[in-house]
Amino acid sequence: MTINRRNFLKSTGVSLAGISLFSISPKPLWAEPLASGGLPRSSPERQGIASQNLLAFIEAVEKDKLGLHSLMVVRHGKVAAEGWWAPYAPDLKHTLFSLSKSFTSTGIGLAVAEGKLKITDKVISFFPQELPPIVSTNLAAMRIKDLLTMTSGHDKDTIGPLIQEKAGSWVRTFLALPVEHEPGTHFLYNTGATYMLSAIVQKVTGQNLLDYLTPRLLQPLGIIGADWETDPQGIATGGFGLRIRTEDIAKFGQLYLQKGMYNGKQILPATWVAEATAYQVPNATATTPAHEWNQGYGYQFWRSRHQSYRGDGAMGQYCLVLPEQDAVIAITSETSNMQAILNQVWEHILPAMKPAALSANAASQKALKQKLASLTLLPAQVNSTSPVAKSISGKTFKLADNDLKAQSVSFSFTNNACTFKLQDAQETHQITCGLNTWVFGESRMPGEPPRFVRMEAKEPKPKEKIAAFGTWKNPDTFEMTWVFNETPHSETVTCFFENGTVRLEYKDSVAAKAPERAKPRPTLEGRLA
Missing domain, CATH: 3.40.710.10 (DD-peptidase/beta-lactamase superfamily)
Incomplete structure (x- = not known):
């Protein structure tokens, strides 16, 4: 019996854009619910x-x-x-990763209650046009229940090949994979199996899983504003990607x-x-x-x-x-x-x-x-200013060639904030960091947003909510912390200034928490224009 826990995480990328400045107010312990339909409050x-x-x-x-x-x-x-x-x-909202799976299971339960399917139904029965030329005995035997219980019969998590399929059918890719074990006999944590549950719901209802759940589950619970990543064909990813x-x-x-x-x-x-x-x-x-x-x-x-x-x-x-x-x-x-x-x-x-x-x-x-x-993730405060700040404030550093295709950066300092700008071929992106305090905004910059499914270049990059903080680690080193606070992830950008040059080194929180998932981060180097 094999267990394969969640090793499909992809580290987040750099993401920046213009933001507006506003502060965070601490929430009392026994506050009023956010909106009508919220849970009642009490004391412990x-x-x-x-x-x-x-x-x-x-x-x-x-x-x-x-x-x-x-x-x-x-x-x-x-x-x-x-x-x-x-x-x-x-x-x-907050990214749920595999907690999304329990919501997908609930979608199956609702579809069962409406008589749209039975958990004993065979998986291949829903996708006659997506089947491989030869359907193996194990594939033919696979039931919805086997997907639900992570006993689909696969020897490896199938999500990797699905995510790599950027434009084609994830369903077809899943059905073409070998099924090494008799379904129902071999437990393997398999995010691709959960995706297939989502695909089945969409097949029998004609609705994306999120749309199907909205009037049946989310609205009765007072859950508003949920979003869910989809595959290239608009099917909810099922095993991850829900944010509430x-x-x-x-x-x-x-x-x-x-x-x-x-x-x-x-x-x-x-x-x-x-x-x-x-x-x-x-x-x-x-x-x-x-x-x-x-x-x-x-x-x-x-x-x-x-x-x-x-x-x-x-x-x-x-x-x-x-x-x-x-x-x-x-x-x-x-x-x-x-x-x-x-x-x-x-x-x-x-x-x-x-x-x-x-x-x-x-x-x-x-x-x-x-x-x-008073709970906070605020990094340690060091210095809110440096003699270097005045000498570089508002000036532009021209960048050497880099993976982000960034052309220049600049830093503009005030008493309580630093506005960082990055210029690429398309536009000027900016983010404002509070000096030893958080500043909220939204971000969009060269690099990948913190999501699993890589978006095609023709699609507009979605903005991500972000909170930013900056401090001087020493007179020549300015450190920015960017928290993508509708995901678990953050980015630390350390800026080293010396003799009219700047070097920006990036470190993401995924690599810090899980070194095995580390991904090479860009280093930007520039000189005063």
Whole structure:
């Protein structure tokens, strides 16, 4: 039996554009919901959770540098604690990576409920025009259920060949791949299998998966503004690419916790919820050490310890459902150690959940509230100015030939910001960094946006939300941090100034968190024009 976890991550690229300056306001612990349809708020103690345990969890994940971006703890249907590490914020979406798979599974469940398909249906029956010349016995035997349980029979994750198919049919590519094992007998974490679930939904409904889910799942849960990456033919990628807000993740978990009920309406059949979250197949050998990824697998949901289950995504995106505690925990992050975050949940949050409400603890509640309102990823402040700033401010550096096709850069300094501009053959791109503070905006610059599916050059590059920070590491070295804060990723750009020259070195956070995924980054060198 083989396990192949999420090794399909592609490191993010550089992305810049003009932005406007505005500040971030800390959000109180027990704030009003973002909009109508939001989950109700409460205090931890009213929901039987000790505030000091929640504070201990936050301090532990910060001490271990586990890279959390947001946390929401829901108990008995009420948000007991919530916090975002600035520049992440409640109103921003966040890339879910493989947590998207649980939403794709839900689409299949809804299609089953509407009588559009059965999980025993054969995969090839939906795509007669996409089949290879010879259909193997294993391919012919593959069912929707085998896709759901990651037992399609493949020996390797199929997503690589699919992503490399830039213009053709991903479905045809998938069906042409060898199926080495009898479907239903061999667990392999296979993102391409989830894509096929999305393709099947689109085939039987005539709608893209996101469009299909919107009136049936997203709108009833009050989830607005979701977006999902698609393949070149407009089919949602299924296994990754969905972006929603942290509270939306929590709502999704609450739907499953309530056996498909939400706001008094049965959104999803309870029988589907039970099947999807149950132990359907083993996903580890008997000798595998105990951890969160060998507890069994359902329909695009992982079984977890303590009789819980979850959807999760690469680098730390979680929708953790704890039925025995009547609780949901939503987390977004960028971490290289997903197990470590869950370990801290089990150590601090799980034992804090008591059967009944607790007496109010004003001191602990105040300490937690203050902590959650001041969470930040702000880099260490060094210096907000340098003698070099005045000598280079507003001047242009002509660049040597480079992979970004950039022609020149400039830096314009004020008392509280630096505006960085990059000129290429098409336009001037700019980004404004706060000096020792975050500045929000949107970005579009030469390089790839932080997404998996490479877009064709004829398509306009989408803007990405970004927060930027700058500081002088020493009199000759200016460092900019750009956080693409609807993704987990960030970029550090270190600018070295010497005798009328500049050298810009880029380092992305994916490489820092997961060195095996490191990708060569551009170095720009220039001289004052």
